[in-house]
Amino acid sequence: MLNKIIDWAVTNRLIVLLLLLITIGVIGWQLPNLKLDAFPDVTNVQVQVNTEAEGLAAEEVEQLITYPIEAVMYALPQVAEVRSISKTGLSIVTVVFEEGTDIYFARQLVFERLQAAREDIPEGVGTPEMGPNTSGLGQVYQYLLTAQPGSGVDAMQLRSLNDWVVKLLLMPVGGVTDVLSYGGDVRQYQVNVNPTRLLAYDLTLQQVMDAIAANNRNAGGWYLDRGAEQLVIRGMGWVGSGEQGLGDIAAIPLKEVDGTQVRVSDVAKVEFGGEIRQGALTMTRRDANGEPEALGEVVAGIVLKRMGANTKATIDGIKDREARIRQALPDGVEFQVFYDQADLVEKAVGTVVTALLLAFVFIVIVLALFLMNLRATALVLLSIPLSIGLALLVMASLDMSANLMSLGGLAVAIGMLVDGSVVMVENIFKHLSRVEGSHDQPGGIALRVKDAAQEVARPVFFAASIILVVFMPLFAFEGVEAKMFVPMAISIMLAMAAAVLVALIVVPALAGFLFRHGVEDKPNRLMQWLEARYRAVLARAMQARKVVIGGAVGLFALALATTPFIGTEFVPVLEEGTLALRVTLAPSSSLDTALAVGEKLEQEIMTFPEVTYALSRVGRAEIGGDPEPVSNVEIYIGLKPVSEWESASNRLELQEKIQQKLAVHPGLLLNFSQPIAMRVDELLSGVKAQLAIKLFGPDLAVLQEKGEAITQAVKAVDGATDVQLEQIAGEAQLVVTPDRNALSRYGLSVNQVMDLVSNGLGGGSAGQVINGNERYDIYVRLEQSARNNAEAIRNLRLKAADGAWVRLMEVADVSLVSGPPQISRDDVQRRVVIQANVAGRDMGSVVADIQSAIDTEVDLPPGYSVDIGGQYENQQRAQQRLAMVVPVAVGLIALLLYFAFGSVAQAALILVNVPLALIGGILALAISGQYLSVPSSVGFITLFGVAVLNGVVMVEAIHHRLRDGEALETAIFEGAVSRLRPVLMTALTSMLGLIPMLLATGVGSEVQRPLAVVIVGGLVSATALTLLVLPSLYGVFSKGRVEELRRAI
Secondary structure (H helix, E strand, O other), rough: OOOHHHHHHHHHHHHHHHHHHHHHHHHHHHHHOOOEEEOOOOOEEEEEEEEOOOOHHHHHHHHHHHHHHHHHHOOOOEEEEEEEEOOOOEEEEEEEEEEOOOOHHHHHHHHHHHHHHHOOOOOOOOOOOOOOOOOOOOEEEEEEEEOOOOOOOOHHHHHHHHHHHHHHHHHHOOEEEEEEEEEOOOOEEEEEHHHHHHHOOOOHHHHHHHHHHHHEEEEEEEEEEEOEEEEEEEEEEEEHHHHHHHHHHHHEEEEOOOOOOEEHHEEEEEEEEEEOOEEEEEEEEEEOOOOEEEEEEOOOEEEEEEOOOOOOHHHHHHHHHHHHHEEEHOOEEEEEEEEEEHHHHHHHHHHHHHHHHHHHHHHHHHHHHHOOOHHHHHHOOOOHHHEEEEEEEEHHHHEEEOOOOHHHHHHHHHHHHHHHHHHHHHHEEEHOOOHHHHHHOOHHHHHHHHHHHHHHHHHHHHHHHHHHHHHHHHOOOOHHHHHHHHHHHHHHHHHHHHHHHHHHHHHHHHHHHHHOOOOOOOOHHHHHOOOOHHHHHHHHHHHHHHHHHHHHHHHHHHHHHHHHHOOEOOOOOOOOOOEEEEEEOOOOOOHHHHHHHHHHHHHOOOOOOOOOEEEEEOOOOOOOOOOOOOEEEEEEEEEEHHHHOOOOOOHHHHHHHHHHHHHHOOOOOOEEHHHHHHHHHHHOOOOOOOEEEEEEEEOOOHHHHHHHHHHHHHHOOEEEEEEEEOOOOEEEEEEEEHHHHHHHHHHHOOOOOOOOHHHHOOOEEEEEEEEEEEEEEEEEEHHHHHHHHHHHHHHOOOEEOOOOOEEEHHHHHEEEEEEOOOOEEEEEEEEEEEEEEEEOOOOHHHHHHHHHHHHHOOOOOOOOEEEEEEEHHHHHHHHHHHHHHHHHHHHHHHHHHHHHHOHHHHHHHHHHHHHHHHHHHHHHHHHHHHOOHHHHHHHHHHHHHHHHHHHHHHHHHHHHHOOOOHHHHHHHHHHHOOHHHHHHHHHHHHHHHHHHHHOEEEEEOOHHOOOHHHHHHHHHHHHHHHHHHHHHHHHHHHHHHHHHHHHHO
């Protein structure tokens, strides 16, 4: 089969050349369609259900909204878990589906079940809606709207411009699923009612709301025929907008008293005001002179990318609209971008592209030194761009994205891509450089090329098959590690498959063109010198077999002995170039307090020269953003490139210094992370940290008490940083509890008291003012002076059945208590989370210490349990998979070797390379200080495949000589020497291809470094030892095989 392919390729080399040119054209045409991302999107398949519950406290939200929604979601197919957060005014239920579920199918299922949930939620409490279809990497673009001093544009107008101008211009961009507004004041037409006047005119709040709603309506009456025409009939009863709207609302009649109309203006003040705020934003940045400039409160927009959309294309689409947005904004208002994921995409892709280009240069040098022929080197090098181009072409057609991991796969493979072509060209070279080659008849060169190519076709195909087989078990990965490393495996397999096609079809065909006049074998000084040294060392090694084998076993034992000292982690932390500092205040803190804290911390953070801006996000944006309370401040810290840093050399050191500077403020809990890492952590485990220690149980008081005990135990563990207990107590609440007996005496109902609380104190919407696209609520509530303290609320009056006025405190208890700010649940069980990050130690050992600390120091009552999740959960799952995957990979290699050589002993001889490679891999990890993580494990899997290839090449050469009738010792010795050049070339190209990745410092290099360390270290030991140990062991393993080959002569 292989021989026929080569025969056809050499005979029809013009057709091959034409096909090659067409392929290059198709690659060039299709490559722009390839999706570009910074990192693989590791978010699980999840659908969020958000419900705004106007003014309700966390416990009511949990019981009235969250539970009914959770209960119906478990009936859905393919649901992996349901988790929820209930907090004041908001319920968020996250339904996580099994991997592989189509996101649109999942959203359709949730949408259908929401209809059933709505029936169980009391009317008027809230309407559940699905959150935006986005992911952990979804916040791709963030911008500010700022007003220049003296422009007369306030925070309310900025927010309106963002909601009704900027947002509407960004929404049509392909790939955008939503734009969240953050900060500023949402305009309302507020009707602030005086309670005394209301009672004096014998009116209720509900009557005021009904009257406003009844006087704000448009209607349509179809057509009226008039002669040959028809007129459209419209009723225009909407209140006007702006100042006219305020006048129209104020003039609405409520009732008539003694022939005089009582209007809204008689019982209330109508004015513009801001919606009850759940979040705000402040920013400090550097001006043109590099000095900190506080912008104060600003309005921001966060663009959410649709799940699966092309990040680069989405951001390019947004950038195309920037000019139009600036044109649409009034004078004095500026649109400024402060976060753009395209920078990160370019840096991450740049890291890999640089590694690829440097590797290419290194490989050129190695090939030129070993082959000493420019045409041969060019022919081998052709396989690199062609294989990578074909791999990217298939990736584009499979809708895969080119990101740090999938392109990283190509960088790992670059050295291996030339292996097949190296062996092929080297053999063609050898055949053509024999003296009689120059006197060939026309067509003789083609025959020689054919013979040479057919001679090594089997080992070339077989070698690539081993690499392909080695990566197959990676498809058994699940979850996060699957999303990170399966694209890498696919890109390597695609590139290797393309490289085999190039080696078997393109190289022999083009060799017919390039070497049609034969080749002149120039003396290669480097190879002559290396061969002479190798002969001397090999002769000694074969005389002292026991010493060589004993030395190799000793090194293997040493490597195994260092293994317990190598730490474990899931995946190294990616450096994003931006810090996220989470500051948690007391649960009862107000928005104004949090804003003041944010501004003060910004000033202190800006004293570090590395910082370019500090942006404080207090509370939450609109529904669909992170559900943070107003006692939470997230400070995003923009940083200069690391090369320009002055006060620290790395991120951890800078974090430490910032923490020390901010430690002077008491009562603040600080937690450092990075924006994308924090979002991904939260989406995967519901917690914005690497470790989530979850305590489950029914009673909030017990959860709080035991949670504090666990927090203290974890803080004592070395390596656990930013330890923080989720706030589930301490929110200040003013509780109005009706006295039923007193109510019955006055002929009042609980409902009247609750109406006063919800409509009077909380307020309610009485319709909207519509002006073009803009829509603003008409909001009715009691005036500020009637509800600004507990005493004023106690003195609010209700009208009894007999017409008497009754103060609220006479029929209800109004008291200050402490309650839960939020209630979190996993799979219907209440839980509290103690979150922590890991620094300075590996995650595996830190978790082991935490586990033992909790077991010895915390006594949990029945019905309460602890579960450690977050990244550790992923690490455990990955380790279990790897324990299965690595042996399967070795087993598959053994099976392939058995089929190739038809002998168990021969297969075992070549598999000796695996422990030889392990020596270098393990020692390289230990020396470099890298941890045993998923990337380093993938490195070991790759290493096994590459290391085995050297063995295959050498054993094949020895067999060849035995078949020619040479004595055993001579065959082993000369066979090993004859393969020195291809073994060194393939090992060096593979190693040098990874050196740039080893030394890279760009975005994402942290994930690839452990992988490169393992492969480079392993190849050093495997190559050095293969050249000595394999010839020494050949005689021991191959007695039966030698007899067979001798008999075959």
